[in-house]
Amino acid sequence: MSAQRQTTGGKQDVQKTERQKGLHLVELIVVLVILAILAALLIPALTGYIDKANYEKVIASTRQVVMAAQTDTSEAYANIEGGKFTVLTLSKDSTPKLGDVVKLAEVGTVDDKGTITYKNGITDVTVTITDNGHVSKVTVTQNGFKCTYDENTSTVTNPLYKSGNYAVEKVAAAAGTGK
Template identity: 40%
Template sequence: MFDKIRNLKNKKGFTLVELIVVLVILAILAALLIPALTGYIDKANKEKVIVEARMVVMAAQTEASSLYGKAGAGNNLSAATTESLNAAAAEAIKLAEMSSAEVGATATLTTDGKVKTAIYTNELYSVVYEDGSYDVYDVDALKDPADAGKKTDLNKFILTVEGFESGKAAIK
C-alpha cells in the first residue's frame, strides 16, 4: 500500500494552477501581438495596390507611346479616334493583367503621349497617380462628392486624351 502512495507522489505533471498561469501568459502575448500584425497586413495591402496601380500606369504609358508613334511625325494624340483609344484601353487591360471585374482604372494622356494622371480602384483602396507620386485612399472614406476625382468606376479601363477624345474597355 505504501508503494502505491509513493508512486502517486513520484508522477510528473502540471498542476491546474500552472496550466492556468501559462494560458494567461499566452492570452496576454496574443493581445499584444494581434494589433501589431493587423497593422502589417494593412500596410502590405496598401503596397500591393500601389504595385497594381504602377502596372496600370505602365500599361497606359505603353499604349500612349504606341498611339503617339502611329500618329506619325509632326502629329500628336489630339487626332486619336475613339476606336483607337478603345483598342488601346483593351490592350492596356491585358498589359496590366487586370482580370477581375472588381477593379477599374482611368488614365489621362497628354497630347504628346505621356500619362498625366491615372486612377486605379479596387474594392478596398483607390490609388491616384499624379506628377510621379502615388496617393492611396480608403474607398469607404471617399463618400464625399468632392472626392469623385480620387476613384474610378469598377470593371472599366478608360483612356482619355486631355481635352479631346476618350475610349474605354470593359474588364472581363
C-alpha cells in the first residue's frame, strides 16, 4: 500500500505542498483590492470626525473666552459707580482689558507693553459687552475657523457647525496670502 501511494498519490501530494507555500499573485491582488475598498469606505467617515473635532476645538476656546470675559466683566461691573457700562468691545485700553480676558481664558499671553500673543492657533479674539455688564458677543478665530458666540441667538447664517449659541464658520483666506 505504501509503495502504491508513493507511485500514484505521492507525486500529487508533493505538487500540492509546493504550490501552497505562498500566496499567488492573483490572491495577493484580490486581498489588496478588498483593503482598498474598505479604506475608501472609511476615509469619508473619518474626515467627518476630524472636521467635527476641529469645530469642537474652536467652540471650546470660545467658551473659555466667554467665561473669562464674564468673570472679568462682573468684577469690573461691581467696581463701577452708577452701575452702568457703556456698550463696549474689549481692547487693551478698555476696562476690563482684552489682555486680562485672554490670560484668564488661557488662550494667550500679554507682555509688559500690553501686546497679546495668542496660542493654540488662535489669531483673533473680540468681546462685546452690553451696558448692564453681560458678555453679548464673542468671536474667536482659530486654525482657519471662526466661532461666534451670541448671547441671544447666533447671528451667523449657514454655519458649518452649530452648538447652542455657538456657530462655526470657515474663515476666508486673506487676499494675496496664497492660502
